[in-house]
Amino acid sequence: MSVDMTELLQLVVDEGVSDLHLEVGAPPMVRLHGDMTPLDVPPLTAQDTERLIKTIASEAHLQQIQAVGTADFGFGFGDQARFRVSAFKQKGVFGTVLRQIPNTLLTFEQIGLQESVKDLLYRPRGLVLVTGPTGSGKSTTLASMINIINQERACHIITIEDPIEFYHYHKKSVVIQREIGVDVPSFGEALKRSLRQDPDIILVGEMRDLETMEAAVTAAETGHLVFATLHTTGAARTVDRIVDAFPTNQQAQIRTQLASSLVAVISQVLLPRADKPGRVAGFEIMVSTPSIQALIRDNKTFRITSELQTGAKYGMHTLDAHLVELFERGVISYTELITKAQDQESVLQTLRQLQQEAQQQKK
Known part of the structure; x- marks a missing residue:
């Protein structure tokens, strides 16, 4: 057979x-x-x-x-x-x-993204990065963001992908989708050319090399809202990864450019659910604030995590905080929580504190 x-x-x-x-x-x-x-x-x-x-x-x-x-x-x-x-x-x-x-694009609610992230889709310019390991759902998150913009804003959207994954049809916006190797030879070339095509929104499937990173940051600085992905986990590592891609003599300059152009970093992982069949996304969300801009400029990215821990009013939280929340709700297992946590010792400490608080409430 x-x-x-x-x-x-x-x-x-x-x-x-x-x-x-x-x-x-x-x-x-x-x-x-x-x-x-x-x-x-x-x-x-x-x-x-x-x-x-x-x-x-x-x-x-x-x-x-x-x-x-x-x-x-x-x-x-x-x-x-x-x-x-x-x-x-x-x-x-x-x-x-x-x-x-x-074929069906997900809503923010279905993805598990909080509504505050939706505000990023209405920014006039800047760089929004969706990061995470391969197979963590970055493409799905970005496609859903583009779909919301397409439905709600009258824009010109250009996507540059390898290959094109989700097909977007013209709704309130006009969407141009270019495939690497079919429509254009490289991400860097497509990005540079796109600036002459009157875009409002540019989606870069992947920031693979220095040329693409440079072009993406330049596009974000010159009045475009740019969405891109990187294979990094966590906001601090994402900033470091971009800066480290540049020659040493350009790193101070790119830190200054990133500080002014980076709007947000959304980092995600996909985990098997413990409560029912399927998978659930865990997110870390960093939204650029004056203090985070200063940390990027001054090469103090190691302090970004503590900004996320205290930035709830801006819709920020660490990946570990979200994983603990998912575990507390019974959505993921203890094993998944510990293996995917960035700082295992800190997570264990948080769990101990939650247990103590629960015991005190019972008394």
Whole structure:
């Protein structure tokens, strides 16, 4: 019995699977709620994986795999879902991983983001960074933000992605979506060109290199609202990561530019739920204030965390504080809380304090 790609994709959509893995010598594997599970079919042969990849890849993508070993692209499965694909060669045979991109965009409430973050979407200019490890839901959060702007503001939005994940249609705004390798060669090139296309909002799928970071900061300084992602966890580390990407003689200048242009850093992780099937996002939120701007300028990012702890009135909180809150509500397990916490000792101390307060209230 040969495995059919359409049947596999239909199963992925029906079961709410996040990823589908096709490898020689193993049955198709799916990632459901964070765990890898094999499907009840025979292991795939080299002929199987090659046949399955050829049903979704274009001739140009197949040539790219032969030439450089990998091709990344997106495609639509009817009107049910889109998939982001990474097809590759390993041990001389084909393999592929497909990530499902749901068609329905989530509300802030469904994502778990507080309403105060929505204010960021109405800023006239500045840089908003959504950060976190791979697979933490950054793309979903950004797509939801763009969707809200598209529904509520009359703007010109340009997205630069590799590949395009969520399709945005013109609503109140006009949305231009450019794909790296298809419409434009690189993020840096697309960003520089976009400034001549009269944008209000620019989404940069990923700030991968120095050229892209420079262009994003410049765009934010020159009157545009720029959204971008970075593979960092926590606000302080995000600022350090950008500054460290620049040559030493430019770091003081970029700190000054970041201090004035950075509007917010939203850092997120995805965790398995303890209360029901599915996953939940944990967030750290930093909103730029005069004191945080001073810390960035003066190279004192290590003190940002204490600003977050006392910045509740600005809608700020640390990732650890949010994880403790999720644990207290029974949404995540103790193991997830401790393994994902940035400062485990501090979290344990907070839990002890909460237990003491609960005992005193019982008395």
